[in-house]
Amino acid sequence: MLKIAIPMMEVINVDKSFGSGEKQVKVLSQATFHVKKGEIVTLFGKSGCGKSTLLNILGGFEKADKGSIRHNGEPVLKPTKTCVMLFQQINLLPWRSVLKNVELGLEGEKLKPKEKWARVMDALKLVGLENSLDKFPHELSGGMQQRVAIARALAIQPDVILMDEPFAALDSFNRYNLQQELLRIQKKKNTTIVLVTHDIDEAVYLSDRVIIMSSHPGRIQKEITITQMKPRSRTHADFQYFRRKILDEFQLSTELIAPEYNI
Amino acid sequence: MKKLMNFAIGMAILVFIWQAVIWIGDYQEALLPSPLSVGNAIIDLIVDGIIFVHLQVSLGRFAAGYLMAAIPAILLGMFLGRSPKIWQLIDPIVQVLRPVAPVAWSPFIVLWFGIGNMPAIAIIFIAAFFPVLLSTVAGVKKINPSYLKIAENLEIRNWELMYKFIFPAAFPAVVSGLRLALGTAWIFLVAGEMIGAQSGLGFLIVDSRNTLNLDYVLAGIIFIGVCGFLLDRLISLLERWVGKQYGITA
């Protein structure tokens, strides 16, 4: 029998506007892309181009005006645990310890306590926080807080992890460090990740594919597959090649779009 | 320690002004008792243990009225804060009832509950209920939507959502309401006990007035003030302790 591979996530012809009447602004137009199992796909574009909106639609947090979103072929109607989001700002509950924050996603599951513990500890070890179980979020650095959020997502064992600029608030040392860790974990668990960023280095360093978005309204301008072997050296010629390829895309896009504004 | 020092100095100044007023105005004991006679009254009340009987009764009524108000007000507030449509209907009712001084209800309270413990408890209930309800509703409405998005994502709903997210997130607002209510309710305790009670700090004041023992009236007032102050300290300690459990206040 012929087996057709369905992509894990599919976004087809999605339109989205905010506001109504005169104030209506079209944020996304005809957005189409897919994500395969085990891939890291990055949505890349300028601030305000609709990356977060598209990610929120993918996770079921927002409704698309038009088009469809499918997860393993099924329509996405609301957020579920199979598709865990790391938000741009707040991910942790300040009134819960590290351990309790990671356990949060498993509390509703019918798991044996032993199994639950194993999953939580496994996730915490992966992010290197197995010795900070009783700390509260306000006692942790920004990088450590993001590690806790990643651990919670991993413990749930979702199909996909969605990340909205997860490392944007960190200094560059912490950021490089966590990007490296993320790749290591992703490789080990074969996690599927959809990542939003406006940091070109982050996009090239992490992605299997970069989906480049243009602004006003957000459209998918181009997909670039990064063929450089992982782990990638940021100073390698290949890295610079892909970096330039993406940058070119932007200069080109501003030149093409600019005349439209002059009408 | 410094706070205690300031407290002592403040009290000393108050007593001095009080005594000075008596010297300058040449008031009689029957009009304004002197600090010395009030001090004696306080010692009397403590030595023969009468004050502790009244205090115990008052605190018992206070605890009953306060808890009967606070717990339903928090639960109701969490529910109403999550149901903006229903709250829009309830809010005007609350706004009309809230400015009514609890004592204004006393004719009905006596009619419905008779005399004894109930009038005081009912008045404390009315005094405590609205501050807790209103600040809980406000706290729940102000919860950061990010927390609710996390709950949505992790499929945490209903009852679980209430106690894992809504209550802790609204907790600082709930506590400030509890604290406000504690102060207000304590103020109305005396009023409550002036309606048909035969014991308690409020009764002590009414009874002393009837027997023209103004030094005992002032002694009663001092006990009420000090207890109110201590209760407020107590709840702020509780606030800090629970806050620490939740990792809210460092």
Ligand SMILES: Nc1ncnc2c1ncn2[C@@H]1O[C@H](COP(=O)(O)OP(=O)(O)O)[C@@H](O)[C@H]1O
């Ligand atoms: N809930 C909303 N209501 C109105 N406008 C919104 C809303 N969310 C986003 N927008 C607008 O949509 C555009 C895209 O936003 P966003 O998806 O957050 O961009 P990005 O993540 O790429 O920076 C912005 O212009 C923003 O102001």
Ligand SMILES: [Mg+2]
């Ligand atoms: Mg964004």
